Amino acid sequence: MFHVKLKMKLYKQVKEILELVYSGSNLNLVMDQYKGIEDEPRLKYLVYGVIRYNFALEYLIRKLSKHPNDKVQTILFIGIFELWFSNKPNYAVVNDLVEFTKESFENPKIASFVNAILRSFQRDKESLLSELNKDYSTKFNLPNWFIDKLKISDKPNYLSIISGLSYHPAFGIRVNQRKIKLVDYVSKLVNANIEYELINNKLVLSEACAIEKLPGFFDGEVSVQDIGAQYVVDILTRNNVSPKFVLDACSAPGGKACQILENYDCDLLAVDIAHERLAKVKQNLDRLNLSAQLIVGDATNQKWNKDHQMFDLVIADVPCSATGTIKRNPDIKLTRKLSDIDNFVMQQREIINNLWSNVSNDGYLMYITCSVLHDENQDNVTWIKANLANSILIEELQILPSLHNDGLFYALIKKHNG
Ligand SMILES: C[S@@+](CC[C@H](N)C(=O)[O-])C[C@H]1O[C@@H](n2cnc3c(N)ncnc32)[C@H](O)[C@@H]1O
CATH class of the missing domain: 1.10.940.10 (NusB-like)
Known part of the structure; x- marks a missing residue:
């Protein structure tokens, strides 16, 4: 009974x-x-x-x-x-x-x-x-508007994208290089009988794992982060960028901010519009034994920037359709509408236009979305090149969703000393 x-x-x-x-x-x-x-x-x-x-x-x-x-x-x-x-x-x-x-x-x-x-x-x-x-x-459990849009804007990749979005979400983890070497962390996984794959030097577990069971989690040795979201450092490294003053303007919950602090000796200012989400950045920093300045602020204006600070790296991981994360957030396929995309694009351009004034001469803007739509990605890069003074595209990287990761887009843009 x-x-x-x-x-x-x-x-x-x-x-x-x-x-x-x-x-x-x-x-x-x-x-x-x-x-x-x-x-x-x-x-x-x-x-x-x-x-x-x-x-x-x-x-x-x-x-x-x-x-x-x-x-x-x-x-x-x-x-x-x-x-x-x-x-x-x-x-x-x-x-x-x-x-x-x-x-x-x-x-x-x-x-x-x-x-x-x-x-x-x-x-x-x-x-x-x-x-x-x-x-x-x-077949792939996706809305027709989305499939049709992809087919028009990204014909070569559209089938790979829609099939990549139909898997179960992967369980990526990021090793905190300040605490433990990747190879030593891998030994800990082996000892704990946790199966993993190494993809581009990034770890994906074969099955989701409760954080309490993840070796070293509470000692700050590791974080849960999709491996598609872990390409900031790869892009900076291969372009010989080693930032000293970083603004992470849409920061919460701080995955990318923490990864930067794990890899570079730099000062980082984390800004986010949502107070309660910024608290998560603080929690993550504390657990990883990292530090940053945190300010609640709106990246479409400069009110948060009382001291008129400039940065040699500005990260703009902007609000977007999040269509690259549909596996993880399946309600997106029910709630997102075609008409939302233009609103996201407008907001993204407002944010990058505002943040461009925070990039120092010879500094960089890293534009990031977790969208798979050209409107929010490649088309925004075209807009940046046409509209932001002295901008040069250094690298563009589209990570397609797959069995191992979500879909993300990165563009590294330099402000040349014009
Ligand atoms: C994609 S998430 C950022 C993920 C984060 N960079 C990470 O790696 O963990 C986008 C963030 O932008 C914030 N946001 C949205 N509009 C904003 C605005 N106008 N100014 C600043 N932050 C904003 C949201 O609160 C959200 O936390």
């Missing part, structure tokens, strides 16, 4: 979360409220799973029900997802969800409807699933 109650409670929580996200709430913020609850892993599995496979699930439900019932859409999403992927026996999935529907709705016809749809899926599963391959939106 107790067990049944727990199962019903879990379904109730999953349904509540999904309904919030489907009506526009941010998945990470909603999930924060469920941290540490009983059965959190299963809750996450169901919530993230349904959102990841949203476009296929929508298609399957459309095929299975002649008269769709919006009220039970979420329950059907959960049921079909479980029948498709989980190792729970099919009869138990159907029984539990029918029971849950009875608890949620007084009308018994609704439970019969759920029962019928789930059983039809179970019966025709193989042929229904094979239909998903006919269309990229259902």
